[in-house]
Amino acid sequence: MRKLWGGRFQGETDALIAQLNSSLPFDRRLWRQDIQGSIAHATMLGATGILPQEEAMKIVEGLKALEQELAEGRVALPEDAEDVHTAIESLLYERIGDVAGKLHTARSRNDQVTTDLRLYLRDVCDRLTEEIREFQQTLVALAEREIQTVLPGFTHLQHAQPISLAHHLLAYFWMLDRDRERLHDCRKRLNRLPLGAGALAGTSFPIDRRRVAELLGFDAVLPNSLDAVSDRDFAVEFLSAAAILGMHLSRLAEEIILWNSPEFGFVELDDSVTTGSSIMPQKKNPDVAELVRGKTGRLYGNLLALLTVLKGIPLAYNKDLQEDKELLFDTVDTLLLILPALRRTLQTARFRAERMEAVLEGDFSTATDLADYLARRGMPFREAHEIVGRIVRYCLEKGIKLEALDVATLKTFSPLFDSEVLALLTPRASMASRTSEGGTAPDAVRAQLAYAKQKLAEP
Numbered sequence: 236m237r238k239l240w241g242g243r244f245q246g247e248t249d250a251l252i253a254q255l256n257s258s259l260p261f262d263r264r265l266w267r268q269d270i271q272g273s274i275a276h277a278t279m280l281g282a283t284g285i286l287p288q289e290e291a292m293k294i295v296e297g298l299k300a301l302e303q304e305l306a307e308g309r310v311a312l313p314e315d316a317e318d319v320h321t322a323i324e325s326l327l328y329e330r331i332g333d334v335a336g337k338l339h340t341a342r343s344r345n346d347q348v349t350t351d352l353r354l355y356l357r358d359v360c361d362r363l364t365e366e367i368r369e370f371q372q373t374l375v376a377l378a379e380r381e382i383q384t385v386l387p388g389f390t391h392l393q394h395a396q397p398i399s400l401a402h403h404l405l406a407y408f409w410m411l412d413r414d415r416e417r418l419h420d421c422r423k424r425l426n427r428l429p430l431g432a433g434a435l436a437g438t439s440f441p442i443d444r445r446r447v448a449e450l451l452g453f454d455a456v457l458p459n460s461l462d463a464v465s466d467r468d469f470a471v472e473f474l475s476a477a478a479i480l481g482m483h484l485s486r487l488a489e490e491i492i493l494w495n496s497p498e499f500g501f502v503e504l505d506d507s508v509t510t511g512s513s514i515m516p517q518k519k520n521p522d523v524a525e526l527v528r529g530k531t532g533r534l535y536g537n538l539l540a541l542l543t544v545l546k547g548i549p550l551a552y553n554k555d556l557q558e559d560k561e562l563l564f565d566t567v568d569t570l571l572l573i574l575p576a577l578r579r580t581l582q583t584a585r586f587r588a589e590r591m592e593a594v595l596e597g598d599f600s601t602a603t604d605l606a607d608y609l610a611r612r613g614m615p616f617r618e619a620h621e622i623v624g625r626i627v628r629y630c631l632e633k634g635i636k637l638e639a640l641d642v643a644t645l646k647t648f649s650p651l652f653d654s655e656v657l658a659l660l661t662p663r664a665s666m667a668s669r670t671s672e673g674g675t676a677p678d679a680v681r682a683q684l685a686y687a688k689q690k691l692a693e694p
């Protein structure tokens with residue numbers, strides 16, 4: 236394989252060093268973007284007269300033909316190439332001869348590689364945004380079904396107040412909605428063109444960067460050539476948005492794992508998303524959710540790894556920057572696997588409404604409603620809290636449920652209680668009473684659902 240920099244060298248590269256140096260094993264997935272960027276560059280070289288039009292055309296045609304051949308699998312990237320850029324250029328040589336050597340006029344691999352990467356991540360952001368949207372759609376569909384399903388809401392993993400299952404599921408909708416916004420935002424900032432920065436200092440050729448930006452669909456050109464070739468903020472931002480998304484998915488996965496345990500029994504996962512044990516015949520394990528939780532570790536790791544790679548790099552390009560790609564690709568592959576897998580887990584899950592309601596029995600989760608009742612009758616809430624605390628203690632000592640108390644007993648704690656209080660002590664009444672905007676009452680959840688659907692319909 237012809238090297239792009241052979242002239243200055245007499246000796247051969249050591250095989251081990253070539254292996255260390257090579258990025259082809261992983262950057263091969265950028266071949267489409269590399270060709271796309273080169274077509275735009277060559278077009279601009281022709282349009283500006285830096286290359287004669289017919290030579291530029293020959294390069295562009297050659298690149299297009301090569302793209303077709305690669306897409307159809309009629310040709311493979313040469314395995315001994317140093318990186319994807321070298322590989323594409325050498326294939327172009329084989330097709331159009333020496334004129335291929337003119338493609339690299341007014342360009343460096345330093346501005347080329349980060350252009351490729353931005354083009355790649357731009358598509359990835361779009362794809363992930365769509366995956367998240369589908370996940371959100373699943374949550375909306377489930378929520379629509381479960382507005383009236385009541386379960387304990389938890390704080391400190393202790394029963395706190397009754398809530399609607401729809402409300403619980405929609406909490407994740409909004410986390411994912413912010414994730415979508417973050418990716419959208421990340422896409423905006425990465426959609427700026429580095430090409431034209433050359434190796435680091437710009438070029439003496441009369442290039443037209445704005446034309447290239449237009450051809451590639453970038454919103455702007457990066458204004459500083461040193462920054463253009465050495466900036467990887469966009470990759471850090473992407474990995475950061477991905478890590479936050481993973482954190483959300485992991486929290487949901489953790490709840491699925493808990494809820495699927497016999498102690499909770501809130502959900503039963505489908506056979507298609509669970510696995511068995513080689514020794515314990517009774518087992519049905521929530522592996523998908525566990526892997527989502529586990530793989531979130533990688534997403535964090537990739538973010539931290541890139542930040543660490545970048546922190547000591549002096550301007551401008553340094554080979555350390557080659558380390559960005561495997562981290563990005565691993566995060567992309569991980570998300571494209573766990574997002575649909577967890578979505579399927581939810582879609583096929585059987586939520587056990589009867590069990591959720593049953594565990595609310597005698598759990599004191601309507602105690603706040605009792606205190607609110609007194610407060611509505613004019614008692615300072617602090618005092619009401621104190622009195623209801625005493626009522627709870629009384630019930631615990633007597634071994635009776637809060638909802639089993641009669642008015643006569645309640646009156647011994649406060650004369651403000653009367654018969655209508657009893658109706659408030661059921662989980663359903665408690666849930667229905669929380670009508671504030673963003674609350675768990677069915678009507679509030681319906682309003683939330685309408686807003687959620689509106690957000691999903693936005694581009």
Ligand code: ARG
Binds near residue numbers: 345
């Ligand atoms: N393969 C390199 C990377 O991924 C791009 C090539 C830049 N190499 C160079 N010697 N300037 O960053």
